Amino acid sequence: MKDSRRSFLKIAGVSALGLTAASNAHAIGEYFIPSEKAIKDQKVSTADRWGMVIDTRKLNHETNKKMMEACHVTHNVPTLPEKYKKQEIKWVWEEEYSNAFTEIHNEFQSEEAEHAPILTLCNQCENPPCVQACPTKATFKRADGIVLMDFHRCIGCRFCMAACPYGSRSFNFQDPRNGLEDGKPTNPQFPTRTKGVVEKCNFCAERLAVGKIPACVEVSEGALVFGDLSDENSEIRKVLKENYTIRRKASLGTGPSVFYIV
Amino acid sequence: MLEKALSGSRNYWLWLAGLMAVIAVAFMGYLQQWEFGLGITGMSRDVSWGFYIAQFTFLVGVAAGGVMLVLPYYLHDYKAFGRITILGEFLAVASVVMCLLFILADLGQPTRAMNVIFNATPHSMLFWDALVLNGYLILNIVIGWKLLEAERNAVPAPKWVKTLIYISIPWAFGIHTVTAFLYSGLPGRGYWLTAVLAPRFLASAFAAGPSFLILLCFIVRKVTKFDPGIKAMQTLMKIITYALIANVFFFLCEVFTVFYSKIPSHMAHLNYLFFGHGDKAALVPFMWTSMFLMFSAIGFLVVPKIRNNEKYMPFLCIMVFIGTWIDKGMGMIAGGFVPNAMHSYTEYTPTPLEILITVGVYATGFLVLTILFKIATKVKEEVNA
Amino acid sequence: MSDKGKIVVGVAIFAALVSFPFWYNTGTAKPAPELIIAPEAKAAGACVLPKDQMAKEHMQLLDGWRNSVVREGQRVYVAESGKQYAMSLSNGCLECHTNKADFCDKCHEYASVNPYCWDCHVNPKEK
Numbered sequence: 001m002k003d004s005r006r007s008f009l010k011i012a013g014v015s016a017l018g019l020t021a022a023s024n025a026h027a028i029g030e031y032f033i034p035s036e037k038a039i040k041d042q043k044v045s046t047a048d049r050w051g052m053v054i055d056t057r058k059l060n061h062e063t064n065k066k067m068m069e070a071c072h073v074t075h076n077v078p079t080l081p082e083k084y085k086k087q088e089i090k091w092v093w094e095e096e097y098s099n100a101f102t103e104i105h106n107e108f109q110s111e112e113a114e115h116a117p118i119l120t121l122c123n124q125c126e127n128p129p130c131v132q133a134c135p136t137k138a139t140f141k142r143a144d145g146i147v148l149m150d151f152h153r154c155i156g157c158r159f160c161m162a163a164c165p166y167g168s169r170s171f172n173f174q175d176p177r178n179g180l181e182d183g184k185p186t187n188p189q190f191p192t193r194t195k196g197v198v199e200k201c202n203f204c205a206e207r208l209a210v211g212k213i214p215a216c217v218e219v220s221e222g223a224l225v226f227g228d229l230s231d232e233n234s235e236i237r238k239v240l241k242e243n244y245t246i247r248r249k250a251s252l253g254t255g256p257s258v259f260y261i262v
Numbered sequence: 263m264l265e266k267a268l269s270g271s272r273n274y275w276l277w278l279a280g281l282m283a284v285i286a287v288a289f290m291g292y293l294q295q296w297e298f299g300l301g302i303t304g305m306s307r308d309v310s311w312g313f314y315i316a317q318f319t320f321l322v323g324v325a326a327g328g329v330m331l332v333l334p335y336y337l338h339d340y341k342a343f344g345r346i347t348i349l350g351e352f353l354a355v356a357s358v359v360m361c362l363l364f365i366l367a368d369l370g371q372p373t374r375a376m377n378v379i380f381n382a383t384p385h386s387m388l389f390w391d392a393l394v395l396n397g398y399l400i401l402n403i404v405i406g407w408k409l410l411e412a413e414r415n416a417v418p419a420p421k422w423v424k425t426l427i428y429i430s431i432p433w434a435f436g437i438h439t440v441t442a443f444l445y446s447g448l449p450g451r452g453y454w455l456t457a458v459l460a461p462r463f464l465a466s467a468f469a470a471g472p473s474f475l476i477l478l479c480f481i482v483r484k485v486t487k488f489d490p491g492i493k494a495m496q497t498l499m500k501i502i503t504y505a506l507i508a509n510v511f512f513f514l515c516e517v518f519t520v521f522y523s524k525i526p527s528h529m530a531h532l533n534y535l536f537f538g539h540g541d542k543a544a545l546v547p548f549m550w551t552s553m554f555l556m557f558s559a560i561g562f563l564v565v566p567k568i569r570n571n572e573k574y575m576p577f578l579c580i581m582v583f584i585g586t587w588i589d590k591g592m593g594m595i596a597g598g599f600v601p602n603a604m605h606s607y608t609e610y611t612p613t614p615l616e617i618l619i620t621v622g623v624y625a626t627g628f629l630v631l632t633i634l635f636k637i638a639t640k641v642k643e644e645v646n647a
Numbered sequence: 648m649s650d651k652g653k654i655v656v657g658v659a660i661f662a663a664l665v666s667f668p669f670w671y672n673t674g675t676a677k678p679a680p681e682l683i684i685a686p687e688a689k690a691a692g693a694c695v696l697p698k699d700q701m702a703k704e705h706m707q708l709l710d711g712w713r714n715s716v717v718r719e720g721q722r723v724y725v726a727e728s729g730k731q732y733a734m735s736l737s738n739g740c741l742e743c744h745t746n747k748a749d750f751c752d753k754c755h756e757y758a759s760v761n762p763y764c765w766d767c768h769v770n771p772k773e774k
Contacts, residue, residue, distance in 0.1 A: 086306035156370015165450020173301035188771035195299035196370025
């Protein structure tokens with residue numbers, strides 16, 4: 001009697017598990033969109049490795065602010081109340097030279113150079129530690145070199161934030177709409193994010209897809225040059241050849257795609 | 263055997279009711295976090311992991327610590343541990359349950375947790391951590407249960423259980439190694455970027471886990487008729503002694519490498535932790551307390567007369583436990599994030615709500631632990647009677 | 648068996664709890680909401696897939712789209728007819744279906760589903 005009850009419970013348990021799994025199976029598989037049905041926009045800008053050169057000689061607080069604003073308005077980046085300053089969201093922001101270039105910190109520099117306002121953003125690394133750390137591939141590197149976030153997939157573990165050596169990542173500690181006027185996005189064409197996911201600069205992937213250049217570059221008045229690093233004849237390669245540039249923490253081997261003329 | 267948990271003294275039920283009350287209150291706190299997001303915690307852009315992940319890291323150690331009973335008994339046939347390996351296994355179960363709950367509490371989108379499996383990513387250490395932790399949980403539940411069942415029925419346990427036990431031994435080392443790899447493989451974090459991190463984690467685990475186990479043995483002896491045996495406890499004290507010395511030794515190796523090489527990005531964290539940075543010195547008293555506890559505990563532990571004396575044992579164990587908890591819990595996680603990648607200093611202090619949720623997870627762990635220990639000791643009492 | 652009484656009571660309580668949604672909602676059934684097609688959608692004539700299929704499978708389609716757009720960078724959908732559509736909730740679907748409240752929300756509410764699409768995506772037409 002005892003044995004048969006036990007085996008009945010076992011069988012019942014296993015069948016229940018099986019039924020649940022079977023009824024959920026369809027929900028797990030992705031709905032397949034065949035490749036001939038999904039294509040790129042004809043106006044798309046393509047590259048093998050997108051990159052940026054920032055001419056720090058042309059940076060000042062005002063132009064920096066303009067570029068930051070252009071980015072944040074385009075991407076619905078919220079401005080949280082002062083109380084949550086430590087949890088703010090930044091895609092592109094300003095750091096003093098000594099903070100941006102912690103490894104290239106020289107003695108006897110002029111006060112001006114030491115505190116020069118450097119524009120910092122995601123370096124779109126060739127070898128991104130955040131992608132390696134992400135347990136769900138919510139952060140991934142595209143064929144064109146852009147390190148992108150899939151907000152649908154992010155579980156908010158913040159491993160990528162620990163992995164990023166540049167502090168380029170922000171976490172939505174609350175609903176970002178709390179920091180947007182009336183909870184409305186500044187750019188309705190672009191989504192806001194939900195609370196609990198990580199975000200960062202996307203090199204304006206959504207603008208490149210329709211043939212536009214990144215929003216910050218557009219308003220940079222020549223301080224930023226954007227282009228394909230793998231194309232020898234591109235303007236960005238020309239600028240790199242003609243100027244001495246440095247990269248942030250290049251010694252870590254992450255291969256930043258953002259270069260700085262100093 | 264579960265029915266054994268359903269009968270107990272008035273104090274047993276009071277204790278369970280108390281734990282449930284704490285869990286209920288903490289759960290309300292969690293609902294607030296669920297509603298608003300992790301903004302209710304003291305974490306920030308710069309210190310993006312805090313109290314939850316600190317407890318998680320520490321408790322993986324406690325879980326792994328159970329192997330210090332299993333290994334001597336099964337690999338070296340050390341008989342004195344035979345009576346209590348089950349306690350080590352059940353402690354591991356409760357600890358891993360807490361670990362998983364802490365991870366869940368720390369996720370920004372907990373409902374998407376299964377993405378780690380659906381989008382399995384072998385190059386992420388977190389994927390492996392999820393695998394080994396869940397594996398260790400299952401291993402210990404099955405092993406503990408089967409061994410206890412066999413003991414109750416006075417028959418030898420099935421052969422395959424032994425195989426599982428042999429697997430569980432390296433697995434215990436594995437869970438804490440993988441947990442250390444979460445941190446030690448990140449290029450920009452000087453405090454964690456050291457190969458000695460995994461060994462150090464293991465050493466502190468083998469001090470913290472057994473010291474907690476000894477404290478539990480004292481409680482078991484007091485509230486049940488089952489005696490874990492003084493000899494087993496004394497041997498555990500010896501293990502704690504070696505492990506704690508190893509932990510402190512690894513720490514000093516780290517201190518030497520960092521301060522002799524004088525690489526600023528590596529020195530900055532230790533300097534912040536032990537001396538503070540200007541007025542930013544929240545962790546300084548804790549770190550020195552931890553050092554004081556661990557060093558003085560070693561001083562006492564190396565004297566056999568003291569460590570073998572039942573009167574001093576609980577105090578020594580509390581010293582070791584708190585010392586390693588501060589060292590690995592608070593210092594290890596916050597210390598790795600301060601200063602941040604831009605070498606600026608943002609401090610971290612947990613908020614009351616964050617502490618409440620943490621207490622709630624601990625209460626859940628203790629609930630699981632109480633029930634499992636109740637079953638185990640009840641079976642032992644019956645068998646011995 | 649001396650526990651017969653306890654077992655019966657236990658089973659009764661269990662049955663009552665399990666069937667709670669049924670008896671709790673008894674008599675509150677409402678007719679399915681009528682689908683209101685916005686004039687812009689009517690003018691377009693056809694959707695990306697036949698109407699039936701859209702009704703049944705739009706969620707899977709959108710799930711596929713978001714992977715295609717975000718992960719592959721392919722943002723244009725070519726329908727059977729050869730017509731091209733932007734694979735975008737805000738800038739595609741809602742271009743025609745301008746009446747989100749009537750077209751999406753009503754039915755989702757009726758079916759008691761709460762898609763989190765709208766936590767991030769917005770109806771650009773909504774002021």
